[in-house]
Amino acid sequence: EQQMLQSNPLLEAFGNAKTQRNDNSSRFGKFMKIHFNKKGRIVAASITNYLLEKSRIVYQLEDERNFHIFYQLCRGADEATRKRLHLGDPEEFRYLCQGDCTEINGINDESEWNITRNAMEVMGWTDEQVDFVLRIVSAVMHLGNLKFCGIVGNEDKARVENRKVLEIIAELLGVEVQKLETAMCVRMIETPRETFHSPVSCEQAYYGRDAFAKALYEKLFNWIVNRINEEIASSKEPLFIGLLDIYGFELFDT
Numbered sequence: 001e002q003q004m005l006q007s008n009p010l011l012e013a014f015g016n017a018k019t020q021r022n023d024n025s026s027r028f029g030k031f032m033k034i035h036f037n038k039k040g041r042i043v044a045a046s047i048t049n050y051l052l053e054k055s056r057i058v059y060q061l062e063d064e065r066n067f068h069i070f071y072q073l074c075r076g077a078d079e080a081t082r083k084r085l086h087l088g089d090p091e092e093f094r095y096l097c098q099g100d101c102t103e104i105n106g107i108n109d110e111s112e113w114n115i116t117r118n119a120m121e122v123m124g125w126t127d128e129q130v131d132f133v134l135r136i137v138s139a140v141m142h143l144g145n146l147k148f149c150g151i152v153g154n155e156d157k158a159r160v161e162n163r164k165v166l167e168i169i170a171e172l173l174g175v176e177v178q179k180l181e182t183a184m185c186v187r188m189i190e191t192p193r194e195t196f197h198s199p200v201s202c203e204q205a206y207y208g209r210d211a212f213a214k215a216l217y218e219k220l221f222n223w224i225v226n227r228i229n230e231e232i233a234s235s236k237e238p239l240f241i242g243l244l245d246i247y248g249f250e251l252f253d254t
Contacts, residue, residue: 004034004045006122007228013072013116014221015049017056018065023104027053027067028221029247033240046233049225051247054214057140060099067217068112069137070096071103076113077134085138086168095144095213123231136220139172143213148185148205158185158205184208 012024019025029050037043056066065071074082074090082088090102103109120130146169147161160166160181170177185205189196200208 003123003231004042006119007045007047007232009115009119010123010224010228011047013069013112013119014067014224015052017053017060017067018101018104020061020063023107024068026245026247027056030225030245032243032245034243035240038239044233046229047225049222052218052221053247054218057214057217058095058098058144058210060101062099063101064099065101065104066096066098068109069116070141071109072113072116073134073137074109074141076110076117081134085134085172086142087138093141093144095141123228125227129227133220133224135172135174136216139169140213140217142169142172143209143216146184146209148202148209150202156201157199158202160184184212 011030012026015026015028016024017027031048031050033046034042035044035046056064060066070093071090073085074087074093074096077085077087090096096102117130120133125133142165145162145165147165148158149161151157151159163177166181166184167177170180173180185200187198187200187204187208189198
């Protein structure tokens with residue numbers, strides 16, 4: 001039961017964000033089954049998530065923020081962790097300040113980070129799993145700062161302009177720098193007979209960068225939900241209550 005309660009801070013940190021109407025708006029949908037035994041006691045639960053708002057990773061409307069975890073990590077992590085993940089203030093990361101809003105009145109990101117970190121421990125995450133999650137979150141932040149420019153003599157061929165950022169991302173993801181650069185700047189086309197490699201333009205490289213960041217975060221979020229289910233979905237009791245938490249759609253005056 002305690003693990004079920006602690007799953008909520010994790011889902012809110014990684015799946016909620018400040019919008020123009022709500023400082024803690026759920027940006028994904030979920031269906032939760034809460035299982036009971038014949039005595040009416042909660043014995044287990046399971047979560048199915050839907051429609052994470054991936055577009056928020058790369059763009060936010062005016063006066064909105066990205067997902068809470070980014071700001072919590074930047075402001076709440078200890079100095080050693082921040083140094084290891086090459087973190088700074090949220091304002092230093094393009095993906096975190098598209099809406100010109102990095103703070104929420106009445107909410108302390110440092111304190112919220114402590115709650116999130118405690119929830120990871122209660123859910124039984126190992127140090128290696130925590131490190132894995134933080135590296136992915138940090139890599140997404142740095143991806144937003146990756147810049148491209150045209151090759152001299154051929155502006156239609158993109159190359160990475162700030163290689164230091166590329167090296168940080170490669171380090172965080174545990175991949176080779178050259179392979180990451182190739183993935184960013186070269187498009188692979190497969191046919192039944194052969195494979196072609198075609199350089200991309202700067203516009204295409206930026207599009208690919210944003211698509212990569214969104215896909216990376218979505219896979220991380222799915223991993224978190226699955227990891228939570230490993231801890232709380234251990235019952236075969238047929239009795240359950242189903243709770244549907246619909247994605248936080250919001251209406252605006254036109």
